[in-house]
Amino acid sequence: MRAGLIVVGIILLVAGIWITLGNGSYKETDTKAQLGPVKIQATEEKAIPQWIGIAGIVVGGLLAIGGFVRKN
Secondary structure, eight states: OHHHHHHHHHHHHHHHHHHHTTOOEEEEEEEEEEETTEEEEEEEEEEOOHHHHHHHHHHHHHHHHHHHHOOO
16 A cells, blocks of 8 residues: 555656646547538647646645655
């Protein structure tokens, strides 16, 4: 369990840093118009909000520290 906390914490920490630096994004496809069977779609690339990265850093840090400090 202790090693699991450390691993999950480090993964969240790294992912949070990656997102905070502006490297995290996702694609969203939206239908702009539809006439019968014909659809006009647009795909946009959007950045993941920076607050999610900061939350990942905080939670990941707490989990990693909790894994190191936890006594069995």
